[in-house]
Amino acid sequence: MRYESPTTTKEAVALLAGEKGSAYVLAGGTDLMVRLRMDLIEPDLMVDIKRIPVMNEVKKTATGFKIGAAVSSAELGENKALGKAWPGVVEAARLIGSDQVQSRCTIAGNLCNASPAADSVPALVAAGAKAVVVGKSKRRTVAVDKIVTGPGETSLAKDELVEAITLPKRAARSGDAYLRFIPRTEMDIAVVGCAVSLTLARGVVKTARVALGAVAPTVVLVPEAARALIGTKLDDNALEKMAAACSAACDPIDDKRGTIEYRTRVAGVLAKRAAKIAFERAGGK
Amino acid sequence: MASQLVSTTVNGDPVQFACPTDESLLNVLRDQLGLTGAKEGCGTGDCGACSVTLDGRLVCSCLVLGVEAEGREISTIEGMADGDKLHPLQQQFIDNAALQCGVCTPGFLVAAKALLDKNPSPTEEEIRYALAGNLCRCTGYDKIVRAVQAAAKDMRKLSKKR
Numbered sequence: 480m481r482y483e484s485p486t487t488t489k490e491a492v493a494l495l496a497g498e499k500g501s502a503y504v505l506a507g508g509t510d511l512m513v514r515l516r517m518d519l520i521e522p523d524l525m526v527d528i529k530r531i532p533v534m535n536e537v538k539k540t541a542t543g544f545k546i547g548a549a550v551s552s553a554e555l556g557e558n559k560a561l562g563k564a565w566p567g568v569v570e571a572a573r574l575i576g577s578d579q580v581q582s583r584c585t586i587a588g589n590l591c592n593a594s595p596a597a598d599s600v601p602a603l604v605a606a607g608a609k610a611v612v613v614g615k616s617k618r619r620t621v622a623v624d625k626i627v628t629g630p631g632e633t634s635l636a637k638d639e640l641v642e643a644i645t646l647p648k649r650a651a652r653s654g655d656a657y658l659r660f661i662p663r664t665e666m667d668i669a670v671v672g673c674a675v676s677l678t679l680a681r682g683v684v685k686t687a688r689v690a691l692g693a694v695a696p697t698v699v700l701v702p703e704a705a706r707a708l709i710g711t712k713l714d715d716n717a718l719e720k721m722a723a724a725c726s727a728a729c730d731p732i733d734d735k736r737g738t739i740e741y742r743t744r745v746a747g748v749l750a751k752r753a754a755k756i757a758f759e760r761a762g763g764k
Numbered sequence: 765m766a767s768q769l770v771s772t773t774v775n776g777d778p779v780q781f782a783c784p785t786d787e788s789l790l791n792v793l794r795d796q797l798g799l800t801g802a803k804e805g806c807g808t809g810d811c812g813a814c815s816v817t818l819d820g821r822l823v824c825s826c827l828v829l830g831v832e833a834e835g836r837e838i839s840t841i842e843g844m845a846d847g848d849k850l851h852p853l854q855q856q857f858i859d860n861a862a863l864q865c866g867v868c869t870p871g872f873l874v875a876a877k878a879l880l881d882k883n884p885s886p887t888e889e890e891i892r893y894a895l896a897g898n899l900c901r902c903t904g905y906d907k908i909v910r911a912v913q914a915a916a917k918d919m920r921k922l923s924k925k926r
Contacts, residue, residue, distance in 0.1 A: 481766055482785035482831045505829075512827040513808045515786060525785070527832060553821060577897020578875065579812055582821035583828075665896040666810075 484527040488534070488613050488642050491526050496615040496638035498524040504640050505529075506549050507583035509576060510592040526640075534642060537561060543648040545611075548587035548641050552599075553578075555586070565646055566760060567655030567674055567753075571602035574659060577666055587641045593627045596669040596693035600627070602657040604690035604698050605674035608646050614639040624690075627697045652679040654760025656753045659692070660745050662736065669693040670737040673725070673749040675757040677708060682763065684708045689721065689750060694729040694742050701728040704750060713758050721754060722747030772833040774799070775843030783830040790814045792830035793840060801841035801870040805899065812898035815871040815878075816840045822878040824897075841870035844877065852918040853877055853911070862911035864902035872898045876912045884920055888913070 481498075485491045495502050500523030505511055514520045528534050534547040537558050544561055552572040555561060562569045568586075575584050575598050586599040590610065603623045610626050612619050615638040623644065628634050635641070655676035661667035672692030678685050689704035707720035731742040769782045774797065781796045788807075793799045793816070802825055805811035809824040816825045817839045844851045853873050856862070863869045872895060879886060879894040886894065891912050892905070900908060 480786045482768060482829065484832075484834070508827050508829070508832075509809055512788075512829070516788070516807050516826065522786075525829075527829075529832070551821075576809070577812065578878070578894055579815055579822050579824045579897045580809055580827075582818070582823045665893060 480522050481524045482527065483524065484530045486530050486532070488528075488531055488640075491528055491531060491640060492613055492615050492638055494524065494526050495640065500524065502526065502637070504591070506585045506588040506591075507551060507580075508588075509580045509584040510588065510594075528640070540645075541648075542645070544646040546586065546644045546646070548643055549585060551582055552584050552586070553581040556581070561646075564649040565602075565606055565655060567657045567676060567757065568599065568602045568606050568608070568646065571599045571657035571659075571672075571674065574598045574657070586644055590623055590626055590644070591633055591635065591641055593629070593631050593633050593697075594668075595630055595696055595698070596672065597698070598657070598659060598669055598672055598692065600698045601672045601674035601690040601692040602655065602676075603644065603646075604700050605657075605676040605688045606646055606655055607676070607688060608644050610641045611643040611645060612639050613642045618642075620645070624698065624700055629696050650678045652761050652763075653677065654757040654762075656756035656760065658749045658753045658756070660749060668736065671731075671742050671745045671749055673746060673753045675708075675750065675753040677754070677757050677761060679758075679761045679763050683710055683712055684758070684763075687754075689725065689754070691725060691728060691746050691750070694731040694746050696730070699728050701725055704728070708754060712763065713754055718751045718754065722751050725750040768831045770831055770834050772835065773837045775839055781830070785829070785831050787830045788826050789816070789818075789828040789830050789833055789838070790825035792833070793825060793838075799840050799842050802874075803867050803870065805867065805871075810897075810899070811868070811871075812875060812895075813868050813871040815874040815898065817874065817878060822875055839874075841874055844873060851877070851915075852922070853880070853915040856911040856915040856918065857908070860907050860911035860914060862903060862907040868898060868900040868902075872900065872908055876908075876915070880912070880916055880919060884923070885916060886912075 534549040659669040659672040677687040687705040703724035711717035805813035
């Protein structure tokens with residue numbers, strides 16, 4: 480295995496493009512290293528992006544936030560401005576793994592690892608986050624929900640990598656939240672995850688996005704669930720309608736961590752709880 | 765297998781080693797540098813027995829490549845005591861009998877120190893969350909938590925004296 484640690488995105492992309500065999504991008508390594516250790520992958524090339532300065536920055540921009548692909552969840556948790564604007568995104572990123580894992584894991588890596596149960600992805604999808612994708616000949620910005628195409632599968636070309644994740648500028652009276660269900664209190668894989676992001680106007684929900692994790696091959700955005708909230712103050716009727724829309728959007732697997740019936744039901748329950756937290760964070764009463 | 769020369773700092777000392785590019789930092793520490801305090805429990809980042817700090821942040825050294833250590837600063841359990849004088853955490857682990865077989869102990873100590881460096885007065889809940897990435901199959905954790913609480917108290921006293 481050839482190991483390279485370039486200092487520019489351009490160099491990193493050229494390395495990926497030039498490799499004839501299998502090439503992998505190494506960010507925090509908390510998933511990739513496990514696969515390497517278990518001999519699930521045999522990379523010919525590993526490109527470590529942690530020496531690329533732009534990938535280690537969290538920038539507040541005119542259009543929101545730009546989070547470099549190598550920024551760890553621990554660093555996200557230490558960024559007060561980000562936590563104030565997008566508490567749901569930060570709490571989702573902070574739920575991944577132990578403190579040891581937090582020091583290394585990244586949201587870009589969480590996205591590109593393409594697990595249906597990735598914790599930060601529903602929060603990013605609900606937030607309307609975008610991925611800055613850089614390839615050898617072009618650079619494109621795409622919605623994060625267009626990156627993952629199936630379990631372990633992404634729409635990235637061989638010479639492409641995610642340089643950063645962007646979050647939009649937060650409107651006043653907005654809030655987001657992420658909740659996951661796991662059978663224990665810490666260090667587990669989501670049985671169901673749910674993120675809600677919303678903005679209020681005159682006390683009622685003006686815009687909303689609801690996303691579910693671990694209930695389908697990819698994270699799903701549920702527009703019907705969001706519609707159920709719009710124009711309401713989250714009365715019981717609106718919450719029930721949203722929960723039903725969430726359950727209807729589920730297409731989960733049956734496994735030791737949760738049955739199809741269980742995941743489908745819990746998706747609605749978590750959505751209600753997450754929506755209430757997001758509403759409260761937006762200043763709703 | 766391609767080997768690479770790496771210059772790094774371990775417990776404050778400059779260190780050089782050559783390692784295969786796919787070798788973990790844990791294996792380099794144990795097999796090349798003779799620092800066998802960090803243990804391989806799971807090799808998948810779940811048990812925390814291989815905990816070290818990398819540029820001041822707590823990591824599982826089994827999930828770090830040796831070559832990633834270039835120019836970084838690593839601290840291991842071997843750097844925790846001050847010569848013959850045990851760190852308060854080490855002393856309290858002994859006093860509270862917070863270990864049995866000892867395989868997980870170096871990882872717990874490194875993780876507990878990382879916690880107390882950031883938060884000198886953690887609650888019991890904060891301690892339990894901070895140590896959730898370290899598994900012990902002997903003690904049942906209560907003694908470990910009590911040892912960390914006692915060490916935190918000792919360390920607060922020491923920092924007041926200074």
